[in-house]
Amino acid sequence: MNxxxxxxxxxxKDMLRDIRTLAAIAFLPLLILPLMSxxxxxxxxxxxxxxxxxxxDKSYGSVGGVNMTSEDVVREISETLEKSGFHxxxxxxxxxxxxxxxxxxxxxxxxxxxxxxxxxxxxTLGSSKADQVESIISNLINDLNFRLASLxxxxxxxxxxxxxxxxxxxxxxxxxxxxxxxxxxxVSYEEMLKVYISRFLSFSLIFVTTPSTAYITDSVIGExxxxxxxxxxxxxxxxxxxxxxxxxxxxLIGLLTGFTNALGLLLFAYVPSLVYGINLLNLIPGxxxxxxxxxxxxxxxSSLALVTPAVIRSGSYRAAQASSMVIISVATIxxxxxxxxxxxxxxxxxKWVLYLIPYTHASLFIKFVALSMLQNALxxxxxxxxxxxxxMYISIKLFNEERIIYGRT
Amino acid sequence: MPGASKVxxxxxxVKNFGKVRALDKVSVEIxxxxxxxxxxxxxxxxxxxxxxxxxxLKQDEGSxxxxxxxxxxxxxxxxxxxxxxxxxxxxxxxxxxxxxxxxYAMLYYGKTAKALEVARAGARISGLSEQDLNRKTSExxxxxxxxxxxxxxxxxxxxxxxxxxxxxGLDVFSAYAIRKILKEYSKSNSVxxxxxxxxxxxxxxxxxxxxxxxxxxxxxxGSPRDLIHAYNSKNLEEVFISLAGEKS
Numbered sequence: 001m002n003x004x005x006x007x008x009x010x011x012x013k014d015m016l017r018d019i020r021t022l023a024a025i026a027f028l029p030l031l032i033l034p035l036m037s038x039x040x041x042x043x044x045x046x047x048x049x050x051x052x053x054x055x056x057d058k059s060y061g062s063v064g065g066v067n068m069t070s071e072d073v074v075r076e077i078s079e080t081l082e083k084s085g086f087h088x089x090x091x092x093x094x095x096x097x098x099x100x101x102x103x104x105x106x107x108x109x110x111x112x113x114x115x116x117x118x119x120x121x122x123x124t125l126g127s128s129k130a131d132q133v134e135s136i137i138s139n140l141i142n143d144l145n146f147r148l149a150s151l152x153x154x155x156x157x158x159x160x161x162x163x164x165x166x167x168x169x170x171x172x173x174x175x176x177x178x179x180x181x182x183x184x185x186x187v188s189y190e191e192m193l194k195v196y197i198s199r200f201l202s203f204s205l206i207f208v209t210t211p212s213t214a215y216i217t218d219s220v221i222g223e224x225x226x227x228x229x230x231x232x233x234x235x236x237x238x239x240x241x242x243x244x245x246x247x248x249x250x251x252l253i254g255l256l257t258g259f260t261n262a263l264g265l266l267l268f269a270y271v272p273s274l275v276y277g278i279n280l281l282n283l284i285p286g287x288x289x290x291x292x293x294x295x296x297x298x299x300x301x302s303s304l305a306l307v308t309p310a311v312i313r314s315g316s317y318r319a320a321q322a323s324s325m326v327i328i329s330v331a332t333i334x335x336x337x338x339x340x341x342x343x344x345x346x347x348x349x350x351k352w353v354l355y356l357i358p359y360t361h362a363s364l365f366i367k368f369v370a371l372s373m374l375q376n377a378l379x380x381x382x383x384x385x386x387x388x389x390x391x392m393y394i395s396i397k398l399f400n401e402e403r404i405i406y407g408r409t
Numbered sequence: 410m411p412g413a414s415k416v417x418x419x420x421x422x423v424k425n426f427g428k429v430r431a432l433d434k435v436s437v438e439i440x441x442x443x444x445x446x447x448x449x450x451x452x453x454x455x456x457x458x459x460x461x462x463x464x465x466l467k468q469d470e471g472s473x474x475x476x477x478x479x480x481x482x483x484x485x486x487x488x489x490x491x492x493x494x495x496x497x498x499x500x501x502x503x504x505x506x507x508x509x510x511x512x513y514a515m516l517y518y519g520k521t522a523k524a525l526e527v528a529r530a531g532a533r534i535s536g537l538s539e540q541d542l543n544r545k546t547s548e549x550x551x552x553x554x555x556x557x558x559x560x561x562x563x564x565x566x567x568x569x570x571x572x573x574x575x576x577x578g579l580d581v582f583s584a585y586a587i588r589k590i591l592k593e594y595s596k597s598n599s600v601x602x603x604x605x606x607x608x609x610x611x612x613x614x615x616x617x618x619x620x621x622x623x624x625x626x627x628x629x630x631g632s633p634r635d636l637i638h639a640y641n642s643k644n645l646e647e648v649f650i651s652l653a654g655e656k657s
Contacts, residue, residue, distance in 0.1 A: 237516045
């Protein structure tokens, strides 16, 4: 193990002194991701929105003892839009994000028991604000529908001379949702959130997979291109020590870069949560944080274990980076799947294929820690370590001096 | 007596790279304590032969023995007995000159007092000041890089040192300094040095024995003086041109 230490000694010195690369890979995400989050929140507020509201209706009506004019509807729409920061214009113009048209006889039809009122929304192509207008108007119409339907139910029941409940007519079905834990005991809303957060944490591992591959490529192919590899290979240092030393030192740098990347992503979600008055970090238990930290390191190691066999058989930097990119891209599919799918519940064929990818076990490890299913978590941790060990063994066996010296792209 | 026992014994070695035959039934024997020069044009097979001796390549045919150990079977053993400097070998540019020496010493001796002692010997061989050795090698001139690289190769104390084009691309003064280091080292330590070069004057000056290699074949082997005499030439360059011309 002395030889492994020697290789690590040199590699760490070499990598840590490359401050510019380290700063770019490790520390920029910490700055950029929260900044992206903040700018996306405030940039929306900075963009003014314009809506043209055209009223062709002069009618009026009454339902359930309530009198209405189209002016009431216009006022309600205007106030709602203005609360969301929109400027409302009351004339037809093309330079707006959306146009709302209240057709003739709108209020008469709205209060009628036989007709339907019509409101038109015309969105301007390419306007990001138009979708926001659609969402606001959709909510407003839902609200208006319920209020008008309630008034009509009151009026009809009065005509029929019967007692009715508005909810039993307009909302005859009520769904109640509750969540239970693994043992069948009910769990709180916070517990449920923790599981969602654990899925997000698993997904955040996607960002830790790539930086370390750049370092291992530089450590192996970089040595070849800087003409230091040949002399190194002629020394008595065992091949296992060379590969292990490079992978371990790269994984330590990868841990740093992976950690800052994952932290950057957490800040990306955390900053807006603070803006909206929720402290997401309070919802993440210490055990899940620890599991996430372990999973980051093991995901970094997994990435290195996956790409090292390809890197040591590549002839050039470009070839090594390209093959690493392909391998990591395919393997990271796991993180997308784990965001929406319970991998352990998939049919055997799919499940076992995914189990071959080390990231699957890192993702499931976090999930089971969040669910307090420690035995399952431990099983996936052990399997993950075994997969990494097997891949490292393959790298050592595949290492070939002649191939690496004369390797072509 | 130098040269009495054979440090390197190469017999009928063939090495192909695809359809290209880099070495074609090469046979050469190198005795103990000699500075042995391998000379020839670009693509003659010098680097391929040195890489085989340095345990980095496997021959396709023939036998190679270093200190009596067969290669490639005993690669791990032989690596402990040799030190090799490839052509244009670089240093780790973010490490200082001293750290480069210490790293190589540790590769052979681990993190021990012996490694520290060996690295100190390397520092002496390089002839660089303490101040220079404590600078990152990215700030070094080409000549300084080569001095540290040569020192790194010699300091190990191996009984066989293999140097591929140790002075190529260097100015006259740097090349002279390197030759001086090699001469002094080989005088004070009974080691065998195999070096390849294009530079016939350098080989004549340094080597006890030379082999002329062209198109993967050894054309002739002997001491520079004997060869010049035998081929009735003014210098080794003339011997080589006349022989390489005949064989091509």
